[in-house]
Amino acid sequence: MPLDPATVDAIDVHVHVEQDGHGCLALDQELLDASAKYFKADQDRTPTIDAIAEHYRARRIAAVVFTVDAPSGTGHPPLSSEEIADAAAAHADILIPFGSVDPHTGKAAVARARRLVTEHGVRGFKFHPSLQAFEPNDTRFYPLYEAIAELGVPALFHTGQTGIGAGLPGGRGIKLRYSNPMLLDDVAADHPDLTVVLAHPSVPWQDEAISIATHKSNVYIDLSGWSPKYFPPQLVRAANTMLRRKVLFGSDYPVITPDRWLADFETLEMKPEVRPMILKDNAVRMLGLG
Structure with missing residues (x-):
């Protein structure tokens, strides 16, 4: 159903699948451990699709689920977005699958993106420019965005600091500048029919993210990856006012649980009429569910 x-x-718009049904992991153990340490995550770091569905169904929360396809950036074999989408179909009452493709694969990425939507039912795409090692405003990747826009689904991009590689020498070669949201201002301007989601409080570029989402009607911000009690004050102000229809609930599960995120969200000084917009209504509109 x-x-x-x-x-x-x-609706939690930011949930990672980090283990598939074969026991394969989305990242190598060093990166998983560094991320868990960064987030002080002591819960299960690699729940399967079935476990995620059970966790969210018990809480009456829908979840957008995805992996990050980044072999060109990490050298690590990715999880299959096709398998994730097909597994999520068994939990269609609670899970919304997004796909992920490696932008460096060019025409193959475009063709695969089309198949993921038309044959596997994905409802959007996840990109992590730092992990995937690409500048998102490089016009080499524009055919991929054009295809996603034609398919009528959103593209969600990691922005700002990342816990992946945090604390390791050289951050394991992961470059933060690829996740500056100003690079996505070009993407949103050049593809006005593409819905772009800037994932996470975009520290150290929070003001830039707010400016882009204010200026571009096709840009949203998700609030994942940070406990709400640590949100930059200008983000809270914007969410309460001019961006109240553009901000989305996201946890970054499994490193941050929806329980922890929602408990901390309750402590924020948010207008009563804004809370349901952030928790569900804006995502319904962004995802085309209503």
Whole structure:
């Protein structure tokens, strides 16, 4: 049965699948350990699709699930977005699958993106420019964005600091500048029919992210990857006012649980009418569910 937004209390737009049904992991152990240390995550770091569905169904929260396809950037074999989408289909009442493709594969990435939507039912795409080692505004990748826009689904991009590689020598070669949201201002301007989601508080470029989302009607911000009690104050102000229809609940599960995120969100001074927008209503509109 497909997801009925009326049956859930919230939609978490940022949930990672980091283990597949074969026991393969999305990252090598060193990167997983560094990320867990950065986030002080002591819960299960690699839940499967079935475990994620059980976790979210028990909480009446829908979840957008994805992996990051980054072999060109990491040298690590990726999880299959096709398998993730097919597994999520068994939990269509609660899971919304996004796909991921390696932008460096060029025409193959475009063709695969089309198949993921038309044959596997994915509802959007996840990119991590730092992990995938690409500048998102490089016009070499524009055919991929054009295809995603034609397919009518959003593209969600990691922005700002990343816990992946944090604390390791050279950050394991992962470059933060690829995740400056100003690079995505070019993408949003050049592809006005593409819905772009700037994932996470974009520290150290928070003001840039707010400016882009204010200026471009096709740009949203998700609030994943940080406990709300640590949100930059200008982000809280913007979410309460001019961006109240552009900000989305996201946890970054499994490194941050929805329970922890929602508990801390309750402590924020948010207007009562804004809370349901952030928790569900804006995501319903962004995902085309209503």
